[in-house]
Amino acid sequence: xxxxxxxxxxxxxxxxxxxxxxxxxxxxxxxxxxxxxxxxxxxxxxxxxxxxxxxxxxxxxxxxxxxxxxxxxxxxxxxxxxxxxxxxxxxxxxxxxxxxxxxxxxxxxxxxxxxxxxxxxxxxxxxxxxxxxxxxxxxxxxxxxxxxxxxxxxxxxxxxxxxxxxxxxxxxxxxxxxxxxxxxxxxxxxxxxxxxxxxxxxxxxxxxxxxxxxxxxxxxxxxxxxxxxxxxxxxxxxxxxxxxxxxxxxxxxxxxxxxxxxxxxxxxxxxxxxxxxxxxxxxxxxxxxxxxxxxxxxxxxxxxxxxxxxxxxxxxxxxxxxxxxxxxxxxxxxxxxxxxxxxxxxxxxxxxxxxxxxxxxxxxxxxxxxxxxxxxxxxxxxxxxxxxxxxxxxxxxxxxxxxxxxxxxxxxxxxxxxxxxxxxxxxxxxxxxxxxxxxxxxxxxxxxxxxxxxxxxxxxxxxxxxxxxxxxxxxxxxxxxxxxxxxxxxxxxxx
Numbered sequence: 131x132x133x134x135x136x137x138x139x140x141x142x143x144x145x146x147x148x149x150x151x152x153x154x155x156x157x158x159x160x161x162x163x164x165x166x167x168x169x170x171x172x173x174x175x176x177x178x179x180x181x182x183x184x185x186x187x188x189x190x191x192x193x194x195x196x197x198x199x200x201x202x203x204x205x206x207x208x209x210x211x212x213x214x215x216x217x218x219x220x221x222x223x224x225x226x227x228x229x230x231x232x233x234x235x236x237x238x239x240x241x242x243x244x245x246x247x248x249x250x251x252x253x254x255x256x257x258x259x260x261x262x263x264x265x266x267x268x269x270x271x272x273x274x275x276x277x278x279x280x281x282x283x284x285x286x287x288x289x290x291x292x293x294x295x296x297x298x299x300x301x302x303x304x305x306x307x308x309x310x311x312x313x314x315x316x317x318x319x320x321x322x323x324x325x326x327x328x329x330x331x332x333x334x335x336x337x338x339x340x341x342x343x344x345x346x347x348x349x350x351x352x353x354x355x356x357x358x359x360x361x362x363x364x365x366x367x368x369x370x371x372x373x374x375x376x377x378x379x380x381x382x383x384x385x386x387x388x389x390x391x392x393x394x395x396x397x398x399x400x401x402x403x404x405x406x407x408x409x410x411x412x413x414x415x416x417x418x419x420x421x422x423x424x425x426x427x428x429x430x431x432x433x434x435x436x437x438x439x440x441x442x443x444x445x446x447x448x449x450x451x452x453x454x455x456x457x458x459x460x461x462x463x464x465x466x467x468x469x470x471x472x473x474x475x476x477x478x479x480x481x482x483x484x485x486x487x488x489x490x491x492x493x494x495x496x497x498x499x500x501x502x503x504x505x506x507x508x509x510x511x512x513x514x515x516x517x518x519x520x521x522x523x524x525x526x527x528x529x530x531x532x533x534x535x536x537x538x539x540x541x542x543x544x545x546x547x548x549x550x551x552x553x554x555x556x557x558x559x560x561x562x563x564x565x566x567x568x569x570x571x572x573x574x575x576x577x578x579x580x581x582x583x584x585x586x587x588x589x590x591x592x593x594x595x596x597x598x599x600x601x602x603x604x605x606x607x608x609x610x611x612x613x614x615x616x617x618x619x620x621x622x623x624x625x
Contacts (some may be wrong), residue, residue: 205495207254290344353383405532422530425453468577475526
């Protein structure tokens, strides 16, 4: 329904308003500029919606979902700066039957938060539609003045991505649901039409868990992170040319992102048993790179909410995957991905992030009882943290593990995927094989795809060997080449 039918945004849900009261008197200007400028937790409020807490590191404002027996989650699924405000949607795990009090929020430039509508749904999609000058977030369309419309046809769907239309981008968009339903919608009528069921068309028998999606280079690419046990092959990455779908990968992927300009490179982040994965579509051709995991606690589909790729500083991407933030260059110079650098480790579940009024806003999903399957969590709560992008450097020092092979049948002379080597401290390589084998180690220290021999590791018949890299040694990418057929596992450890 249009917001005019429920009253103006200003004045509705007055009890939901809350003002951040300023910095603690204990915070010095140095701390305000170098550490945490503002911190706020925003979620799905009911009754007494907001609570302001002062502490030495800033101001925190907490919100909650209804404390009903069906309580599951109160994640902040999507953020978008728009119409002189920051808009946010909160989500439960599976629509109204799994919790209530979830909705659309408007946060003004003074960080006063207001709930403007309750949808009690599960949404994490967002897109600015340039031609109509509208923000599409959750089941809402918001115009440039902040007037919003709710799309009732999406009430019982879990929206995870909104994408530009291939053939009619000025009039239509695509929507994807977590179950793999793929809609198109004319923005004039706001009536969605189902055009694909990916779970059926791609023969996905495991529970689908579709996430990100993006349009670039004359195709739509969407991700499914439905990975529940090592060995699963029902997740993946998929692309659509406007006529048919094609599976690109069978392991879990999370987000998909691209700029319209600067080469229109499309990135997708994911993982498998061996490592985190970064795939890039460059001039119509896919490339795959590997990154270390910083955590083993983010590998099940439910634990990965949502690991995004998003711009938070002008023309710079920030990549989140498996408990690690990376700086990501959106341009593929000389057709190669070289601008990847680790920033920090983190424990926070971060469903989305963006810039707002010069600050970095990190959404959250902090307390999730999931229908009291965890009986010591309590009432669902979550929020948004406000700080500076450079605050991330003060988080956990980059460290992790992973490699190009995990019980992999490798062929003689076939190089592995490139694995990120830059930006970490001490480095070590472990290799196991099912027979004696020589493994050539090659490095690309420039990042342009030119490979040079570093060393050859001789794995004895016992099937294990290690290599400790010298202190201070680094290169941008490293890869392995088996000199004979074998089954191999290779894992780097960075500390």
